[in-house]
Amino acid sequence: MRRVVVVGGVAGGMSAAARLRRLDESAQIVVLERGGEVSFANCGLPYHVGGEIPHRDALLLHTPDSLESSLDLDVRVHHDVRSIDREGRTVTARDLVHDVDVVLPYDALVLATGADPIVPPLPGLDRPQVRTLRTVPDADVLRAMLAAGAQKAVVIGAGFIGLETVEAFRRRGLDVTLVEMAPQVLPAIDAEMAALVEAELRLHHVDVRVGTGFAAVEDSTTDHPVDVVLADGSRLAADVVLLGVGVKPSTALARDAGLELSDRGAVVVTADQRTSDPSIWAVGDAIQVIDAVTGVPGVVPLAGPANRQGRTAADSILGRARTSQPVLGTAVVKVFGLTAAVTGPTSRRLTAAGVEHHVVHLHPGSHAGYYPGAKPVHLVLLFTPEGRVLGAQAVGKDGVDKRIDVIATALRAGMTVDDLAELELAYAPPFGSAKDPVNMAGFMAQNILDGTLRAWGPDDLDGFGDDVLLLDVRSEVEVEGGHLPGSYNVPHTELRDHLDDVRQAAAGRPVRVLCASGFRSYLAHRVLAQNGFDSASLDGGLMTLRAQRPGLVLQRGAARMPGQKAPVMAS
Amino acid sequence: MRRVVVVGGVAGGMSAAARLRRLDESAQIVVLERGGEVSFANCGLPYHVGGEIPHRDALLLHTPDSLESSLDLDVRVHHDVRSIDREGRTVTARDLVHDVDVVLPYDALVLATGADPIVPPLPGLDRPQVRTLRTVPDADVLRAMLAAGAQKAVVIGAGFIGLETVEAFRRRGLDVTLVEMAPQVLPAIDAEMAALVEAELRLHHVDVRVGTGFAAVEDSTTDHPVDVVLADGSRLAADVVLLGVGVKPSTALARDAGLELSDRGAVVVTADQRTSDPSIWAVGDAIQVIDAVTGVPGVVPLAGPANRQGRTAADSILGRARTSQPVLGTAVVKVFGLTAAVTGPTSRRLTAAGVEHHVVHLHPGSHAGYYPGAKPVHLVLLFTPEGRVLGAQAVGKDGVDKRIDVIATALRAGMTVDDLAELELAYAPPFGSAKDPVNMAGFMAQNILDGTLRAWGPDDLDGFGDDVLLLDVRSEVEVEGGHLPGSYNVPHTELRDHLDDVRQAAAGRPVRVLCASGFRSYLAHRVLAQNGFDSASLDGGLMTLRAQRPGLVLQRGAARMPGQKAPVMAS
Missing domain, CATH: 3.40.250.10 (Rhodanese-like domain)
Known part of the structure; x- marks a missing residue:
């Protein structure tokens, strides 16, 4: 009987455990989870805070009991794995409820230890008003603070979680200031696309401070409990401060066990999710992945890859040949009425990686303009001088996720802009255009490459x-x-x-x-x-x-016609 | 100076003309259109009849004047091209307004003559109550009939146009009977998927008669102007009868000119849209295309391919190397609250073409179940025993077009079910799931192929x-x-x-x-x-x-438990 221990009971870990059971009815599968919940809807947390998902139970996709009855998994919550004995093939976990150590033998060990929110070493971040949002209890605390009458929120970090929490807070009626050190919101997309997201935030009365570091959380100078102090010296009164500046791989366990880590502290794995110890696999936010386009190693904390890596690990443990694919970083976020999505690296990241590329921007309608309700899809396509697709980003009110999913598929297939031009996508007036935005992007890129368009x-x-x-x-x-x-x-x-x-x-x-x-x-x-x-x-x-160029000033009134003499102009 | 004549001023023809002008400023480009409108929104006609597109002008994307000023095109409406002199490289068109013949020389000729509605040789179809819907004047007539108080409609044919017109008529408050000779609605998808569409039609009080031929339109036996007589002898009173039984290539001109036609009467073209005469190109609904999956030649009257073929023809005329791709037949239709979409052949068509294949059905949510508003996406995936994707169909209230577009892209790329499993699609709770429906389809297909799922x-x-x-x-x-x-x-x-x-x-x-x-x-x-x-x-x-199995009768009450003795059952 094969003994498998899985450390971490969300996304990647639970996918591995479930797949293992489906493939091997006889295995003994123990899942150890430090927290009190397993298989919870991590990505749903901001929506629970905002109230779209009113019931906490909706976030709990499974319980240890349901996993036992459905998949015969031995799931132990409140079990914090403290060490791995690689020689003896055992893990030692602290049962946090009974305060005793449990030693479990394994034939195969899966590390799905996830990632922890980054907490910068700045003063005052240990105050109770400063929160992160990564677990169900985190959401519980935020909901309690809102229920207790919080009125002013400061969100630090304008990434996915930051933006989703901004929307949640606004939905609950709070005044929200969003602070981001980068010169733009949503650093996962290029600046000119992020500008559209920033405009949407302002439209919804979010006080957006980009290009602004934050310095400390200090005693209040108002009747709200704390002040957030920014690098420029300004003070923001706050009832609640949400820290959303990113996550880092949670790999102390792997490090202590001597497994190979990347210089960013992520567990290094092979394509079949195996660590430097052939009896230990690792999946999800804790591991290093390879960027499919640039080949650059990094960490990409996304639910989709984590789930598929879990599946790969299970197959690999059972000797089935399966490998995970390099990561495209496809992602999407709803920001009030707007959707922003990306696949592949940004132009900024391509430049940093030394990848020569072209860029085209376009603004086609989400569907045929003559059918009611069409909205512009602001789209940017990145491609090599040889025409290979490198990535794309889209922002708009409708049809954004569809176009990015199509291009993500094309990117995975190694398609060229010629292929995009010839894609045959579903068209009827409510859904698209005879020349879909993706086709249009392909046409434009072709025109760039053959010199038709300069x-x-x-x-x-x-x-x-x-x-x-x-x-x-x-x-x-x-x-x-x-x-x-x-x-x-x-x-x-x-x-x-x-x-x-x-x-x-x-x-x-x-x-x-x-x-x-x-x-x-x-x-x-x-x-x-x-x-x-x-x-x-x-x-x-x-x-x-x-x-x-947000600062660009346009001039009102008629412009010169070429046949006319130039009017006298200031400037 | 290059002289180009384009016959037909919609979709494919207009795409060819516009692209030609963009590439060749000096060419003389004449577009001859039999009807009174060019570049009109063919696919929007049912929505104009239904009232979603209230203004007729919205359908007219361009006029001869706007095409002259924007693209320097010489567009002549009401010009019916009657003959081609291939030897002398001229076409003769009848100016229907002035009733004179015009002879135009060409260096290159593009035939975009489209398709005509099929009118079966049955009695009574020449009555004024029997209409087709292919042109703006067709829509004008239907709107006039509705405005004049039409109450009862019979729609013959449950294809795309038929279904869209059914919805338009219901929206305008008519009683609608839908008659289809095939045993299902929407023959472009497989029967079990079409059953979902049929249920939606019935939910919206459409009287659906599938597996029923129609025989004649006869004098009325009621106070409505005509009776539609079905093959089973039943009579349906009607104020308006919409004939939507399909279209056939409109190729009399090509035939008379001696160009090679298929046995279905479509113009045979090369991959760069050239006919059997090297100075004549043809595009759109009039031509024969090759099915990308089965390799079987056929006709596929769809706007997307027509537009791209026009672009290819223009490039080919100018000596630029470009070829059109074989056709996948990707299509989508909105039927009341439901969307039905398809890419690639149906299982029925694969079987007819002798293509061995597997089928999996699944019903995942359009997005994460814990986020409000998720709807099932009923999905079928077709694939070879080696795992190559052959096609897919989806029906549901949300997210249907997106999944079919992704699979259409995968199909074009020659992807396998392993590739679908590893696609990295955009996920956040409002848009999808960490394991997207397309991933799930890939997982299931993998499981079928490796024996994990039987x-x-x-x-x-x-x-x-x-x-x-x-x-x-x-x-x-x-x-x-x-x-x-x-x-x-x-x-x-x-x-x-x-x-x-x-x-x-x-x-x-x-x-x-x-x-x-x-x-x-x-x-x-x-x-x-x-x-x-x-x-x-x-x-x-x-x-x-x-x-x-629509006739399947389920039994209410408890079923036997294996430990129990079987209760006495009436079979």
Whole structure:
């Protein structure tokens, strides 16, 4: 009889245990969990705090009893594993209820010890108002604080948990300030996409402080119990402070046992989840994973990979050949009415890893524009100069998760932008367009690569002086609402009739075309390029540019027409 | 200067013309359209009839004027192309307004002549109450009939257009009877999935008559203007009859010009959309396409492929290497509150093409069950004995199009069920599950292929007599609500304690396990198989079985427990 001990009874650990039982009815399977709950809905915690999930029981997907009756698992909660005797193949766990040590022998050991919230070494974080949100008791405490009348919350960290907790607090009527050290919210996506999320937060009256470190939690100067002190010296009164600055692998047990760890303290495993000890497997947030695109090792605390790693570990323990895939980091978050999703590395991370890449931005509708309810899907696609898909991000009110899932599948398959262009996705007016946003992204990328589309972006803007002609091809009405200072205006529908005027105004200078979303400027660019101009089209149009450059000031009123003399302009 | 003539100004034709202009500013591009509208939203017509799209103008995405100003296209409506002089490279079109012939020379000709509604040779179909829905004027007529007080509608044909028009008519308050010759609605999906759609139609008070031919439209015997006479002799009073029995390629022009046609009358083209005449390209509903999975040629009148074929044709005309992909037939339809979608061939079509395949049915939630609003996604996955994905269908209220789009991408990539299991899709509680429905389908298929899961289905049920033991592993409460006559009941959580009883009751016979959805019976099957039983688990559970066997009668009350003596039962 095979004896298996699983340390950690959520996600990866429980997946391993369940799969093991389904494959091996005779094994003795013991699951040891330090906390009081197993198999709970970690990802549901913010929604329980916010009240969308009103009943605590809904988070408890299984109990030790239900796991015993359904899967014949010996699940022991409040058991904190303190040490592994690799030589003797035993683990020693502290039974926290009876305060005794239990020694369990194993033939195979699965470490699913997860990750712990990072608590920076700053003063005052041990105060009772400062909380993290990782377990059901964490949620209990936050709910109790809200029930007791908390009014002001400060959330430190604008990652997934931070943003979900911001929404939960706002839903419960609290004033919320969100503090993030990075210059943007949601560092998992690129800045110009995160700007859309930040706008949604502000729309919902969240006080967003990006690019701001926090320094301490101190005695109150108001009638709220504590002050959060920021690096810039400002003080925020708070009833509750949520610390959401990330997690770190919880691997003290593995370290003490002498298992190989990465320099970030994650357990190093093979593709079949085996650690440096062939009798010990590890899964989930505690382990090091390989980025599928960059090949860079890292930690990716996500539920999906954890669950699949558990399944792989079970198969591996039983000698079935199965390996886990490198991780894409596909993720999604709901932020009030908006959805933000990503697959693969960001442009920032690709650059850091030295991966040469192109970027296209587009803003197609979630479904056919003539059918009611279509919303823009703000989409960015990253790809190599050879056309291989590297990643994508999307933000919008509808259809965002679908497009990212499609591209995540394409990314896993090693598809190219040509493949995206030819994907045959389900179309009817309520669901998409005959040319789906993913197809459109493929088309644009093809056009970039074969030179049909030449793009310019915000970095070029910085270099612009009088040495280029900025040509806004939107309608006059749109231009009057706000345009780039110094730009000329010819609506794209009139461009062919004004080519001579443009030529005269350009006087040999390059023409940089722009419109709202990048489509009309693409059409105009094609006209200009084929008429001998050095032209390029603004990638993603003003919509993307304004997200990239939040400080950008547009000028109201009519812009110059190329046939006209330039008006006298300030600047 | 290159002279290009495009025949047909919707979808494929207009895509070709627009792309041509973007790539070649100097070409002379003439688009000839028989009707009065170009570039109209064909797929939006039912929604205009139903009123979701109240304004007719919303359907007209472009006009000849807007196409002239934006893309410098010479678009001529009411021009019916009557002949092609391939030798002299000219087309002759009838200007239907001025009733004169126009002769246009071409260097390249694109045929995008589309398809016409099939009108069976049955009596009475020329009556004014009998309509089709393919053009904007068709929609105008239907709206006028509704405005004039039509109360009773008969829709002939339960394909996409038929179902969308059924919904439109119901939305406008009409009594609707849906008549379909096939034994199911929506023949594009397999019968057990279509049964769910049929139930939704009935829920919305549609009188569904499947397996019923129709014979004629005759003089009225009521105060409604006509009677629809069915093959079984029954008569349906109607104010309006919508004929939605499919379309056929509109290729008289190509035929008369001597271009190669398929035996179904579709224009035969190469992968770069070239016809048997190297100066003539063809795209869209008029052409023959190759099924990506079976390799069987056919016609697939879908907007997505048509648009991409137009793009390919433009590139090909300009000497750019680009080819269209074989067609998957990915499609989706909204039917009241339900969505039904498909990619790849149905099981029925695979069988007809002689493609050996496995099938798994599952019913996972559209997102995490603990987050409010999750709905079942009824999903079927088809795959080869080697594990290659062949197709999938899904029906449900939420998240259906997303899962089919993911599988359509996997199908295009040639992925296996192992790949589906390892897909890393975007997960947060409002959007999915850590194990997404697509992952689950992959897991199940893996289990089938490696023997971990052995399935039985409705065909086996027919053969069952006393020679098998039917074991229902749902809870007693569920079983009392209805169970298969003759089945035994042991809740799966109690199975390990009753193995001896089951062994005694089975007396060496095979055990066929079932539950509601197939998951608990899978767990029970694993227990039984590893304890020496000849066991198998009902694929998709009772949910699928009842859809496969609409006539199946379940028995109320408690079922036998294996330890008990069998009660005296009326068979």
